[in-house]
Structure formats: structure tokens, C-alpha cells
Amino acid sequence: MATLRARRCRSLGHYSTMDGGDGTADLVINKRFVSEAELEERRKRRQEEWEKVRKPEDPKECPEEAYDPRSLYERLQEQREKKQQEFEEQFKFKNMVRGLDEDETHFLDEVSRQQELLEKQRREEELKELNEYRISFALKWLVVT
Numbered sequence: 186m187a188t189l190r191a192r193r194c195r196s197l198g199h200y201s202t203m204d205g206g207d208g209t210a211d212l213v214i215n216k217r218f219v220s221e222a223e224l225e226e227r228r229k230r231r232q233e234e235w236e237k238v239r240k241p242e243d244p245k246e247c248p249e250e251a252y253d254p255r256s257l258y259e260r261l262q263e264q265r266e267k268k269q270q271e272f273e274e275q276f277k278f279k280n281m282v283r284g285l286d287e288d289e290t291h292f293l294d295e296v297s298r299q300q301e302l303l304e305k306q307r308r309e310e311e312l313k314e315l316n317e318y319r320i321s322f323a324l325k326w327l328v329v330t
Contacts, residue, residue, distance in 0.1 A: 228247075231247050231250075232246070234246045234247075235247035235248075
């Protein structure tokens, strides 16, 4: 049972186990400080990685990582809020579409009615001119023969 608890705690990153060899496991809190040697080693690795990807116009020294003193919860909250804002921005314009009110529908109905009337007049005029041409052509045909 103690090893199960130790594994569970270790998976959460809070504790580690020290096994005395006799099967008894004692829980020990992980150290919460980082030694200067570990920091220097990390800086060297970052500098080596920086040299691999550095462009000629970039500085020779690797820029320091920005330290964020906020807790993980606060950083995750900020990311969630940013995602939510992006999501809302995406659908912002879709929600701005509104229906037509009564005056607008009456206006559009009147415009379409006038267009239909003009089209009808144009067709009637074309038919009238076509009939006049046919009659004049038929009269010329009768006069010639």
C-alpha cells in the first residue's frame, strides 16, 4: 500500500521514494531548489542549441528565458482566456447578421415589383415591334408577288 501511495505521489511530482532494500519505502519530499551547476549546464545546452539555429543578424549570446513568476494556474487561465477570445472573435461577425424589418421588406418588394413592371413593358414593346416588322414584311411580300 505504501509503494502504491508513493507511486501515485511520484506521478504527481510531489514525492519520491527511497527504498531501504528491505521492502520498506519512505516518502521524501523532492528538493525544490536548483543548484548553480544545474543552471550553468542548462545555459550551456541552450547556448549550443542557439548556435545551431542562430542567424548572422542574431546576437551571439542566447537570449535569456523570460521568467514568469505567476503560478501554473494563472498561466493556464490566461491561455484559456486567449483561446476563448479568439473563438468569440471568430464568430463575432456571424452573430452580427440580423433579419430585415418590415420597412426594409416593403422597400425591397416595391423595388422588385418595379423591376418586373419594367421588364414586362420591355417585352411588350419588343413584341409590338416584332409584330409590326412581320406585318410590313408580309405586305412587301404581297406587293412584290
